[in-house]
Amino acid sequence: MSAPATPPPALQELKDNLRAAPRRIFETAFRSGKPTTDRTRSTFIFSNVFLHLHSVRVHRWTLRWSTSMGLGIATTAAFLLTLITGILLMFYYKPYPEAAYQSIKDIHFVVPTGRFIRNIHRWAANVMVVTVILHMARTFYTASYRRPREFNWLIGMGLLAVTLGLSFTGYLLPWDQLAYWAITIGANIAQSPREVTDAVGITGWFDPGGMQKFLLLGSDSVGPEALIRFYLLHVMILPLALMALMSVHFWRIRKDGGLARPADADQRLGNPPGPVYPVFTEAPMKTYSLAAIVRGRTPAVGKGPENTVPSMPHLFYAELGVFMLTTLVCLALALISDAPLKELANPSVPENPAKAPWYFLGLQELVSFSAFVGGIGIPLLVLAGLGLIPYLDREETGTGEWFGGPGGRYVVRQALLVGFGASLAIEAFAIRFGWIREWYLAVPQLVVTILNPGTILAAVYGLYSVWLVKRYRSTRAGALGLFTCFLCGFLVLTAIGTYFRGPNWVFYWSPGDWPRH
Amino acid sequence: MTVMPGTPQSRLDPEPMPRRDLLGLASLWSAASALLFALLGAMRLPNAAIVAAPSKSFGVTLPESLPAGEAFVPPNRAVAIFRDSEGVYAVSTICTHLGCVVKPNAEGFECPCHGSRFKPDGAVAKGPAPLPLQWLKVKATNGGFQVDEGKTVPAGTRVKA
Ligand code: HEM
Ligand code: FES
Numbered sequence: 197m198s199a200p201a202t203p204p205p206a207l208q209e210l211k212d213n214l215r216a217a218p219r220r221i222f223e224t225a226f227r228s229g230k231p232t233t234d235r236t237r238s239t240f241i242f243s244n245v246f247l248h249l250h251s252v253r254v255h256r257w258t259l260r261w262s263t264s265m266g267l268g269i270a271t272t273a274a275f276l277l278t279l280i281t282g283i284l285l286m287f288y289y290k291p292y293p294e295a296a297y298q299s300i301k302d303i304h305f306v307v308p309t310g311r312f313i314r315n316i317h318r319w320a321a322n323v324m325v326v327t328v329i330l331h332m333a334r335t336f337y338t339a340s341y342r343r344p345r346e347f348n349w350l351i352g353m354g355l356l357a358v359t360l361g362l363s364f365t366g367y368l369l370p371w372d373q374l375a376y377w378a379i380t381i382g383a384n385i386a387q388s389p390r391e392v393t394d395a396v397g398i399t400g401w402f403d404p405g406g407m408q409k410f411l412l413l414g415s416d417s418v419g420p421e422a423l424i425r426f427y428l429l430h431v432m433i434l435p436l437a438l439m440a441l442m443s444v445h446f447w448r449i450r451k452d453g454g455l456a457r458p459a460d461a462d463q464r465l466g467n468p469p470g471p472v473y474p475v476f477t478e479a480p481m482k483t484y485s486l487a488a489i490v491r492g493r494t495p496a497v498g499k500g501p502e503n504t505v506p507s508m509p510h511l512f513y514a515e516l517g518v519f520m521l522t523t524l525v526c527l528a529l530a531l532i533s534d535a536p537l538k539e540l541a542n543p544s545v546p547e548n549p550a551k552a553p554w555y556f557l558g559l560q561e562l563v564s565f566s567a568f569v570g571g572i573g574i575p576l577l578v579l580a581g582l583g584l585i586p587y588l589d590r591e592e593t594g595t596g597e598w599f600g601g602p603g604g605r606y607v608v609r610q611a612l613l614v615g616f617g618a619s620l621a622i623e624a625f626a627i628r629f630g631w632i633r634e635w636y637l638a639v640p641q642l643v644v645t646i647l648n649p650g651t652i653l654a655a656v657y658g659l660y661s662v663w664l665v666k667r668y669r670s671t672r673a674g675a676l677g678l679f680t681c682f683l684c685g686f687l688v689l690t691a692i693g694t695y696f697r698g699p700n701w702v703f704y705w706s707p708g709d710w711p712r713h
Numbered sequence: 714m715t716v717m718p719g720t721p722q723s724r725l726d727p728e729p730m731p732r733r734d735l736l737g738l739a740s741l742w743s744a745a746s747a748l749l750f751a752l753l754g755a756m757r758l759p760n761a762a763i764v765a766a767p768s769k770s771f772g773v774t775l776p777e778s779l780p781a782g783e784a785f786v787p788p789n790r791a792v793a794i795f796r797d798s799e800g801v802y803a804v805s806t807i808c809t810h811l812g813c814v815v816k817p818n819a820e821g822f823e824c825p826c827h828g829s830r831f832k833p834d835g836a837v838a839k840g841p842a843p844l845p846l847q848w849l850k851v852k853a854t855n856g857g858f859q860v861d862e863g864k865t866v867p868a869g870t871r872v873k874a
Contacts, residue, residue: 633840
């Protein structure tokens with residue numbers, strides 16, 4: 197008898213393997229299986245190179261909405277949106293002066309979906325600036341920069357600087373009037389140390405200002421060299437720097453044991469409200485054997501180890517929620533309002549008024565008194581002050597709490613008054629009566645550089661916070677006051693620069709009063 | 714260095730540097746110095762030996778009827794040229810504050826960017842500009858003038874046609 201006509205075993209095996217291939221590809225790509233037990237929820241995270249920037253479990257305090265308000269994640273989301281839309285824009289954008297303008301025009305008016313993508317890019321970039329500032333304010337007010345997170349605060353400042361740098365370099369790319377003149381002013385701000393070196397008479401052999409401007413523009417005026425430099429910074433150097441810094445930022449959050457929380461966070465949280473889906477619903481094992489843990493049943497029923505819950509799904513779903521909300525906001529804004537595009541850049545006729553992006557208008561307001569103070573002096577002072585905060589405030593009370601620390605809410609309320617009061621008063625005075633050079637034309641420039649609304653405001657804020665340090669015997673109290681004051685000053689100056697300055701930087705109550713020609 | 718067999722060695726004797734440490738130090742220092750020199754070289758990269766910029770020198774013929782004290786601005790140039798009884802002079806219209814182009818008016822110049830004002834001879838009349846507008850080199854040529862935006866001259870320097 198001959199055997200029935202079964203295919204030879206080798207072929208049969210090949211057929212079976214072929215059939216199993218899709219399943220096996222999936223299984224080998226995601227080796228942890230479905231995240232349904234505590235164990236697979238953990239492997240889901242730590243066996244994935246992207247997800248493992250997160251810790252496997254997260255403290256319940258971290259998940260409270262009031263802890264982070266999702267602002268860091270919102271910033272990340274806005275960045276990813278600009279990244280994706282930016283790459284799409286690069287298909288059409290040409291970084292050469294007149295061609296640049298034409299290509300943006302094409303993207304706006306000819307390329308299908310081009311305008312929508314450009315709008316999303318522009319809006320997401322603006323949203324990112326707003327959320328990064330709010331995120332910094334939240335880490336400051338919850339005193340989350342303290343030990344062991346000092347250095348992550350510094351990384352955060354690097355992120356802030358790169359974010360602003362990205363916005364500023366992107367502003368030039370359309371090569372329209374707005375872009376050209378904003379960058380001309382920006383480049384000359386880089387050159388403004390000359391205001392001081394000229395006044396002391398050493399520019400001839402020591403000219404850091406001129407060097408900075410030349411480095412930025414690659415020429416002595418804004419032209420093709422400047423455009424290619426800004427383009428390279430915008431699409432390559434700064435995004436890479438941002439991504440590198442972001443990875444370190446996130447990794448350190450994990451290494452620092454999650455987000456900052458008060459020492460008594462566990463007591464304050466109490467027990468979880470009812471069963472927490474889906475981890476703590478499993479019936480407790482009678483015997484707490486090692487096998488129980490391995491099979492995904494945790495002995496600490498109703499309360500995970502150290503009051504934590506698995507990041508998958510609790511943290512991830514929250515992050516995804518913030519992510520989608522940010523996307524929604526950016527899309528809505530992109531549908532409502534178009535990104536601006538003025539006439540082609542004209543190097544012989546300035547845009548009037550020539551305004552930088554809104555978040556620099558506070559500085560532009562200060563620059564209108566002294567280029568060096570507004571453009572270099574005060575920004576450096578603010579950066580240095582911010583960077584030193586975690587190294588000067590070595591206290592412990594109030595970590596992880598909103599407005600925590602000596603003085604607390606009371607100091608912040610008082611500082612709001614001082615901050616708004618002082619900035620409004622000095623601006624009102626300067627707008628009403630002018631400044632020194634209008635009273636004494638021959639006054640030396642150094643006097644104006646040292647005495648102007650910017651320096652006076654900074655001095656008032658500084659003295660007030662020193663007084664707070666003495667009054668409360670606490671650096672934190674002084675920091676609360678100073679940070680709040682500078683935030684108020686930023687808001688007031690930005691609002692004045694944005695809404696109340698018209699042609700020739702003259703004060704107008706509303707754009708309706710601007711002279712027409 | 715190899716240790717001679719039989720040579721008695723105390724733990725207190727200084728150890729000869731093991732080969733591995735030598736290799737490690739050599740690679741570390743060569744890497745550091747390579748990086749340093751590469752960086753020094755790369756720092757020259759952003760400073761082109763020849764700056765790409767449009768020519769700064771240009772010729773103009775002034776209109777016959779240009780009244781004394783009135784500015785003549787050649788198209789696409791940031792220069793205002795004047796003629797008075799003493800001769801011809803050129804004032805740069807690039808604001809000394811942050812580089813906007815100032816506009817000539819009846820009292821001199823005004824800057825659209827932060828409101829600086831200058832007198833007809835370029836002196837500051839209102840801040841924030843820290844310095845007067847620059848006077849530029851003018852040369853008389855047959856029939857016209859050659860202005861060089863790249864060369865400044867002391868204020869008051871005039872040229873006879
Ligand atoms: C591109 C900019 C930035 C991104 C994408 C980012 C992202 C994040 C994220 C996702 C978190 C987790 C908690 C949260 O969402 O709030 C975080 C925490 C933190 N960030 Fe940022 N951040 C940025 C800029 C900054 C800045 C400007 C600072 C301050 C100068 C800063 C300081 C911190 C600190 C100290 C923490 C730990 C907070 C805690 O432990 O409670 N970050 N950041
Ligand atoms: S650039 Fe002329 S006043 Fe600022």
